[in-house]
Amino acid sequence: MIESSLSQMGAALRAKKISSVELTQLYLDRMAKLNPELNAYITIRPEASLAQAKAADARIAAGTAEALTGIPFGQKDIFCAKDWLTTCGSKMLHNFVSPYDAHVISQFNNAGAVNLGKTNMDEFAMGSSNETSHYGIVKNPWDKARVPGGSSGGTASAIAARLCAAATGTDTGGSIRQPAALCGISGLKPTYGVVSRYGMIAFASSLDQAGPMGRNAEDLALMLNTMAGFDERDSTSLQREKEDYARDLNKPLNGLRIGIPKEFFAEGLGSDVAKAVEAAIAEYKKLGAVIVDISLPNTRLSIPVYYVLAPAEASSNLSRFDGVRYGYRAPEYTDLADMYEKSRAQGFGAEVQRRIMIGTYVLSHGYYDAYYLQAQKIRRLIAQDFVEAYKHCDVIMGPTSPSTAFKLGEKGDDPVQMYLSDIYTIAVNLAGLPGMSIPCGFGDNDMPVGLQIIGNYFDEARMLNVAHQYQLATDWHSRAPQGI
Amino acid sequence: MTWEIVIGLEVHTQLSTNTKIFSGASTAFGAEPNTQADAVSLALPGVLPVLNKGAVERAIKFGLATGAHIAPRSVFARKNYFYPDLPKGYQISQFDLPVVGQGSLTIQVEPLSGNAKPYEKTVRITRAHLEEDAGKSVHGESQGVTGVDLNRAGTPLLEIVSEPDMCSAAEAVAYAKALHTLVRWIGICDGNMQEGSFRCDVNVSVRKPGQPLGTRREIKNLNSFKFMQQAIDYEVQWQIDTIENGGKVQQATILFNPDTGETRAMRSKEDAHDYRYFPDPDLLPLEISEEWKEQVRATLPELPQAKQARYVSLLGLSAYDASILTSSREMADFFETVLAAVPNDAKMCANWIMGEVNAQLNRDGLDMSQSPITAQQLGGILKRIADNTISNSGAKEVFRTMWAEGGDADAIIEAKGLKQVSDSGAIEAIVDGVMAANAEKVAEYRSGKDKLFGFFVGAAMKASQGKANPAQLNEVLKKKLAG
Numbered sequence: 001m002i003e004s005s006l007s008q009m010g011a012a013l014r015a016k017k018i019s020s021v022e023l024t025q026l027y028l029d030r031m032a033k034l035n036p037e038l039n040a041y042i043t044i045r046p047e048a049s050l051a052q053a054k055a056a057d058a059r060i061a062a063g064t065a066e067a068l069t070g071i072p073f074g075q076k077d078i079f080c081a082k083d084w085l086t087t088c089g090s091k092m093l094h095n096f097v098s099p100y101d102a103h104v105i106s107q108f109n110n111a112g113a114v115n116l117g118k119t120n121m122d123e124f125a126m127g128s129s130n131e132t133s134h135y136g137i138v139k140n141p142w143d144k145a146r147v148p149g150g151s152s153g154g155t156a157s158a159i160a161a162r163l164c165a166a167a168t169g170t171d172t173g174g175s176i177r178q179p180a181a182l183c184g185i186s187g188l189k190p191t192y193g194v195v196s197r198y199g200m201i202a203f204a205s206s207l208d209q210a211g212p213m214g215r216n217a218e219d220l221a222l223m224l225n226t227m228a229g230f231d232e233r234d235s236t237s238l239q240r241e242k243e244d245y246a247r248d249l250n251k252p253l254n255g256l257r258i259g260i261p262k263e264f265f266a267e268g269l270g271s272d273v274a275k276a277v278e279a280a281i282a283e284y285k286k287l288g289a290v291i292v293d294i295s296l297p298n299t300r301l302s303i304p305v306y307y308v309l310a311p312a313e314a315s316s317n318l319s320r321f322d323g324v325r326y327g328y329r330a331p332e333y334t335d336l337a338d339m340y341e342k343s344r345a346q347g348f349g350a351e352v353q354r355r356i357m358i359g360t361y362v363l364s365h366g367y368y369d370a371y372y373l374q375a376q377k378i379r380r381l382i383a384q385d386f387v388e389a390y391k392h393c394d395v396i397m398g399p400t401s402p403s404t405a406f407k408l409g410e411k412g413d414d415p416v417q418m419y420l421s422d423i424y425t426i427a428v429n430l431a432g433l434p435g436m437s438i439p440c441g442f443g444d445n446d447m448p449v450g451l452q453i454i455g456n457y458f459d460e461a462r463m464l465n466v467a468h469q470y471q472l473a474t475d476w477h478s479r480a481p482q483g484i
Numbered sequence: 485m486t487w488e489i490v491i492g493l494e495v496h497t498q499l500s501t502n503t504k505i506f507s508g509a510s511t512a513f514g515a516e517p518n519t520q521a522d523a524v525s526l527a528l529p530g531v532l533p534v535l536n537k538g539a540v541e542r543a544i545k546f547g548l549a550t551g552a553h554i555a556p557r558s559v560f561a562r563k564n565y566f567y568p569d570l571p572k573g574y575q576i577s578q579f580d581l582p583v584v585g586q587g588s589l590t591i592q593v594e595p596l597s598g599n600a601k602p603y604e605k606t607v608r609i610t611r612a613h614l615e616e617d618a619g620k621s622v623h624g625e626s627q628g629v630t631g632v633d634l635n636r637a638g639t640p641l642l643e644i645v646s647e648p649d650m651c652s653a654a655e656a657v658a659y660a661k662a663l664h665t666l667v668r669w670i671g672i673c674d675g676n677m678q679e680g681s682f683r684c685d686v687n688v689s690v691r692k693p694g695q696p697l698g699t700r701r702e703i704k705n706l707n708s709f710k711f712m713q714q715a716i717d718y719e720v721q722w723q724i725d726t727i728e729n730g731g732k733v734q735q736a737t738i739l740f741n742p743d744t745g746e747t748r749a750m751r752s753k754e755d756a757h758d759y760r761y762f763p764d765p766d767l768l769p770l771e772i773s774e775e776w777k778e779q780v781r782a783t784l785p786e787l788p789q790a791k792q793a794r795y796v797s798l799l800g801l802s803a804y805d806a807s808i809l810t811s812s813r814e815m816a817d818f819f820e821t822v823l824a825a826v827p828n829d830a831k832m833c834a835n836w837i838m839g840e841v842n843a844q845l846n847r848d849g850l851d852m853s854q855s856p857i858t859a860q861q862l863g864g865i866l867k868r869i870a871d872n873t874i875s876n877s878g879a880k881e882v883f884r885t886m887w888a889e890g891g892d893a894d895a896i897i898e899a900k901g902l903k904q905v906s907d908s909g910a911i912e913a914i915v916d917g918v919m920a921a922n923a924e925k926v927a928e929y930r931s932g933k934d935k936l937f938g939f940f941v942g943a944a945m946k947a948s949q950g951k952a953n954p955a956q957l958n959e960v961l962k963k964k965l966a967g
Contacts, residue, residue, distance in 0.1 A: 080530045093529065100523055102530055199530040206765035234532050235767050313765055316562050319573020320527040324632065340566055363564070363760035372762060 001026065002162045003478070006071055006219040009165060013060055013070040020060065020070030024053035024114050027072045031117065031163050034484060037144065040158035042077050042135045043085045044117040052114045059112050067222050069112030074158045074167030077118035078125055079210075080199040081105045084115070088201045089123040089133040089151075092321045092328045092347035102199020103231045104168060104210050111226045116164050120154025123349045124318065125175055125203040127151050128421045131412055132351045139408070140183060141481040142447055146405040149179030149421075155213050156183035161484045166214035166223060170200060172207045173306055174400075174425025177437035180213055181400035181450020184439045186467065186477060187213040188220045191457050192432035193238035195224075196231030202317040204310035205236075207429040216477045217438065217467035221246035224460060240458070248465040254288035256466065259393030261296045264424055270403040272443030277399045280440035280451045280470065284397075287469055292393045296385040301378050302427040303419055308362050308375035309430075314352075315359025321347065354415065383431040390456045395466055399424055400437040400450035424452055434460050438467045439476040448476075487690045487724050490697060491656045491716065492648035495663055496641050497673040498617065498681040499542045505616050505640035506533030506576065513679045517622065521634035525619075527571035532766050535560075539640035542672035543583045543614050544772065544780040546642060549670050549787055550609055552587025554777055560614075560767045564760040568632045569619035577643075579761045582613035583770060584642075590789055591662040592807045593655050602804070607659050608647040614770075615641050642672070648687065648697070653716035657709050660684055669788055669813045677707045688716060689733070690723045698723070699733040703740055703747060715740035719747050791816055799823075799830035808838055814852040818859045825863025826870045836866060840883055857886055864893035872953055878902040906953040908960070914952065915960050918943045929965055940965065 001009065001018060012018050028046050035041050049072065056070035080086045080098035082105075087093045101109065108115065122132040130138040130153025138153040140146040141161040148157040152169030156179035159167055169176040171189035180187030188211045195210040202208060212223035224245045231237045260281065265274060285291065323329035323343030330342030348356070362371035389396060401421055411418045428435040433454055440451035451470075455463040471477045504511055507524035524531045547554045561579035587609040594602045619637035623630050644663065650656045664682055667673040675682050684706045689698035703719060706712045718740075723733050736749040786794075788810040795806035809819045815837070822833045841862065845855060865882050868874045874882065874897055882896045897903055905911060918940060919926050929936040940961050945952055 080528070086529065088529065096529065098529075100528070197530075198532055201529045202766075204765075233534060235534055236765075312762060316564050316574050316760070316762070319564060319566065320529070320571060322566060322568075322573060324568050325526055325571060326528070336568065360760065363762055365758045365760075368760075368762070 002030075002165075003480070005216060006068065006165060006214070006222050009071050010065075010067050010069070013056075014065050016060070020053040020056040020072075020114060021050060023070065024049050024072045024116065027116055027164060030161075034161055034163060038139050038141060038157050038161055038163070039136045040120055040138055040148075040154045040161065040163055041074065041117040042087055042089070042120050042133075042154070045084065048083070049114055049116050052109075056112045056114060066111050068108070068226055070114065071165050072114040072116045073108060074116050074119045074155055074164035075105060075108070076152055076155050076168050076170060077121055078170050078201050079105050079168065080201070081115060081118070084118060086118065086201070087135065088125070089121040089135060090321075090348065090352070091134040093326075094134070094328055096327050098199075100199065103196035103233065104200065104227055107226050107229070113226075119152070119158055119167055122151035122153065122175075123352050124201070124314070125151040125170060125172055125208075126314070126351050126355055128174070128178055128418050129406070129408075129411065130154065130157075130179070131408065132349055134349060137408060140405045140447075141484050142184060143405065143445065146407055146447065147182065147410075149182035149401070149405065151175040151179075152187070152213065153179045156180055156185055156187070159183065159185045159213055159215060160481055162480065166212065166219050168210060168223075168227070169213045170208060170210045171425075171429065171435075172203050172209075172310060173429050174422040176211050176213055177400045177425050177435055177450065177452060178422060180437040181439075181452075182405040182448065184448030184450075184476070184479060184481070185213060186216055186220055186436065186438045187211065188224065188436040188460065188463070189428065189434060190224065190228065190460055191238075191434045192429075193236050194240075194434075194458070194460070195227045196229075196234040196237045198231055198233040198237075202313075204313040205317060206313060207306075207310060209429070216471050217436075217464045218246065218249060218471075220436070221249060221461075221464045221468075224464075243461065245461050245464055248461045249468045251465050251469075252288060253284065253466065253469050256284070256287075256289040256395070257292050257393040258284055258289050259292045259294035259389050259396040261294050261299065261389070261396060261398055263296050263299045264398030268402050268420065268423065269399060270443065273399050273401070273403060273449050276441030276443060276449035277397075277451055281397060283470060283473060287473060294389045294392060294396065296382075296389060296427065298378065298382045298385050299427045302382055302430055303423060305375045305378045305382065305430060306422075306426045307358065307419060308371045309379065311355040311359030312362050312372055313359070315356045315363065318348075318352070318356055323347070351415070379430045382427050386427075386431050386433060386454075386456075394456075395459070395463060396454040398452050398454075400452040401425070404443040404445065404447035404449060428454055433457060434463060436463055436467060438470065439479070440470075440474075441476055448479075486693065487720075488693050489651050489720050490648045490689045490691065490700075491650040491652075492687045493644075493646045493650070493656060493659060494685040494687070495644045495660065496617075496683045496685075497644065497667050499539050499640040499642055499672055500674055501536055501538040501542070501640055503536060503538075504638035505536050505539045505614065506638055509638065511639050513676075515635055517631065517633035518635060521619075521637065525571065525634045525637045527573075533576060533764075535767060535770065536640060539614055540583065540770065540772070541780050542640075543612065543642050544777060545670050545672055545784060546612055546644070546667065547584035547587060548777070548781050548784055549666060550584075550587030550589055552609065552612070553585035554772055555581060555583055555585060556772055557581070558583040558613075558770045558772075560764045560770065561761045562764045565757050567618070568630070569621050569634070569637065571619065571634060571637055575616060575618065576764055576767070577615035578613035581769075582611045583772070584612035586610060587612075589659065589662055589666065591655070591658045593658040595652075595654050605649075605655060605658075607649045607655075610645045610647050612642050612644040615643060617641050648689075653713045653720070656686060656716055657713050660712060661709060665788060665812060670784060680707065683707055684712060686712060686716060688719045688723065690720060690727070698727075699735050701733065701736045701738050701747075701749075703738050704750065706740060711740055711742050714742070714745055715747055718745055722747065785813070788816070795830070801830055801834055805831075805834045805838065809834060812852065818852055818855075821859030822863045822866060825860070826866045829866065829870055832866060832869065836862060840880070844887055856890065857883070861886060861893065868893055868897060872906050873897065873904065874902050875904050875950075875954055877950070878904060902951070904951045904953045905948055906956055908956065911948075911952055911956055911960050912964070914944050914947050915957070915964050918947055919964060926965065930967060937961070937965070
């Protein structure tokens with residue numbers, strides 16, 4: 001059952017071949033066995049999950065089940081979920097039990113899905129290896145000496161280890177796609193504004209976007225159908241017609257124009273990754289696609305631009321964590337300023353503090369124009385590159401990450417090396433475009449390689465079609481790590 | 485040598501929306517602490533702001549009422565600083581792109597001293613922008629602990645910034661009062677200064693004529709016009725003394741202490757925050773279409789200045805009367821309702837409202853909205869003066885009775901027998917009787933002692949028991965005494 005697609009699982013549940021309680025218990029048992037080592041979940045509440053499963057079974061019995069009713073999902077711990085500890089991977093929120101549901105959580109709840117637990121993540125989604133979590137590092141099920149990627153590393157690890165049917169992620173600079181690539185699973189970051197950010201703890205508001213992660217494109221389409229949609233509580237949520245993201249899954253790819261940006265295959269790309277990605281592109285040619293050489297000249301600036309804008313927004317977004325109303329407060333302090341300083345110095349980890357300092361600096365009087373404004377201008381140039389490119393192609397493809405999963409601790413003391421692992425993903429967030437990663441083979445050390453598919457605005461259905469057709473022709477996505 | 489005073493105002497008006505500027509929580513004043521603090525007011529992780537359209541409409545109204553440019557596109561920015569009453573660690577405000585651009589307000593200034601005459605002045609308004617209020621720190625509820633009440637956090641404010649166009653405390657107070665009248669007039673703010681709905685920050689500097697602007701100090705949070713005047717007077721003198729004694733004024737934020745009548749520095753420029761303003765990525769730029777602007781314009785009442793001009797040109801009132809009658813919307817509405825009863829007697833309406841009505845209201849400590857006599861009732865009295873049913877003194881008696889006991893003018897006139905005699909036959913008979921009884925005095929009058937006319941008026945009025953129409957009585961007396 002755990003290798004079934006979501007639609008197969010849903011069908012089995014509705015046909016009463018298995019109950020949601022049984023399916024949920026199956027995953028809870030696996031989690032009890034495997035999570036202590038992988039550390040993919042921060043919070044597990046079997047009684048709460050089983051209560052939801054029971055309610056789902058009642059709904060199935062009543063004949064009002066929907067596509068996802070009764071299916072157990074993991075939820076990234078960045079989403080506020082009522083009565084659940086919601087930590088965002090930080091000591092700062094070690095005691096924060098949310099009084100309300102994020103939009104994404106209520107969408108899953110309304111669909112009758114089961115919440116299996118809150119998945120681990122880099123602290124406040126800042127990291128590419130899941131090593132900044134206050135709740136411990138997460139291990140990659142393909143090689144437990146290696147990172148799962150980040151920041152949605154708990155979600156990616158849990159899916160690869162079959163500790164949930166699928167799970168949610170969020171992506172500010174690659175946090176869905178990079179861990180999906182490193183753990184050999186599929187993940188989609190939608191167009192900015194497609195999924196409401198309400199109740200999703202903000203890192204960089206203008207870049208943050210929630211999306212589905214799972215074992216295949218078909219599953220992602222079903223999840224996105226549940227997650228997407230206008231929400232008046234998020235002013236950046238887009239008012240659009242509801243669409244069925246699975247509608248084009250089975251379209252043939254004849255004549256599809258795939259843009260290959262030369263900048264994605266330049267210096268810094270691991271040769272093993274390049275080989276797997278090139279093989280995937282060759283496979284697409286067999287499926288009838290046409291390859292178009294394109295250029296995204298400003299992509300090289302995306303990391304510096306990102307590391308001005310994202311920390312700037314983060315420095316302000318994280319100001320609310322001050323020890324006054326909720327969350328961590330230093331046990332001892334002399335006065336108000338001391339309480340702020342100690343609570344924040346003790347409550348935030350090193351990477352979060354580093355970004356708060358960078359962000360505070362670039363917004364300071366006298367530096368704003370040189371950093372923040374300049375970065376905003378380049379951001380527009382980066383977006384313009386894509387507008388230009390889409391005049392010549394339908395989707396853009398390349399590697400998701402320059403290397404496969406690296407060793408735990410390998411890049412821990414070199415933040416710039418760590419930042420470079422998002423070099424192919426960040427431009428997509430800066431432009432607000434949808435991007436996804438699907439498994440396309442294995443590199444050195446037998447670690448998974450991800451193929452990145454970047455679509456035009458609101459072209460998620462086409463991207464899912466492109467991914468699905470590849471997954472019909474290949475089996476990389478159905479490989480599972482050994483020993484799980 | 486004389487000094488020139490330069491004053492500019494920043495006024496925070498609390499907009500009269502039922503809910504907060506970025507959430508659905510109530511803005512009602514005086515609730516138990518934190519009972520009106522929803523997830524957004526508390527800045528829980530993950531919550532987002534959603535702009536209240538009602539707050540925007542009030543800002544548009546203000547802009548239209550001051551002839552200002554309404555920005556088709558304005559931007560909300562975050563002003564970052566830490567304070568326990570600021571739950572997000574930033575205030576959402578507007579910085580370089582405010583919703584309301586340059587406008588102006590014409591004020592009537594009544595100089596505070598000397599024989600100087602009232603005059604008119606136009607004060608330029610630099611800008612007005614939308615922002616959210618902070619909560620309140622509550623000190624001293626329990627020992628050594630400061631509480632935080634976030635009921636007020638997120639209450640919509642319109643900050644109205646003037647140019648430094650005022651050059652006396654009188655002008656500053658006149659401007660603040662005119663603004664206070666205007667925001668209540670157009671219904672965007674309840675103007676309750678005790679509850680903090682209208683708070684003034686006053687920037688004051690002094691200079692020698694022809695010199696560049698002096699260094700300013702900002703008096704924060706004045707919540708009464710009296711304090712404003714006292715604070716400015718004290719501050720101006722302090723600055724002049726400081727400079728004349730060889731000192732220098734340092735830029736500072738200061739507070740006025742009403743108990744001592746003095747100002748004192750709260751923080752200097754060196755302590756100034758770097759607020760790190762940047763556009764709020766959670767909110768889209770605020771776009772105001774021509775259509776929306778015109779919809780709001782259609783809801784604007786006639787403005788005080790337009791009314792004043794109309795009262796002077798069409799009703800023949802003095803500029804002074806017109807300005808008093810438009811000092812509040814209630815006053816103007818009252819006046820216009822009274823006027824409807826006696827459309828040709830605007831001056832009489834004005835006199836009665838500014839005289840009898842105001843005097844009684846003052847005596848009883850009431851304001852216009854609490855007047856025991858409605859405008860319709862007063863109109864009923866004035867109508868009877870106009871049609872000669874009662875005399876002016878009779879009308880005053882009706883007014884007094886009505887104030888104390890209520891009732892309708894005609895009923896009171898009837899009950900008190902105040903109807904005046906306007907029947908010319910009856911008046912002639914009275915005059916004849918008085919003349920017959922005072923034949924000697926008639927002779928004296930006719931021989932040139934005109935002063936006796938008053939005696940005959942008094943006697944005849946007495947004979948009529950005060951009910952004779954005075955004008956008619958005069959006329960008949962004159963005619964008959966002339967022989």
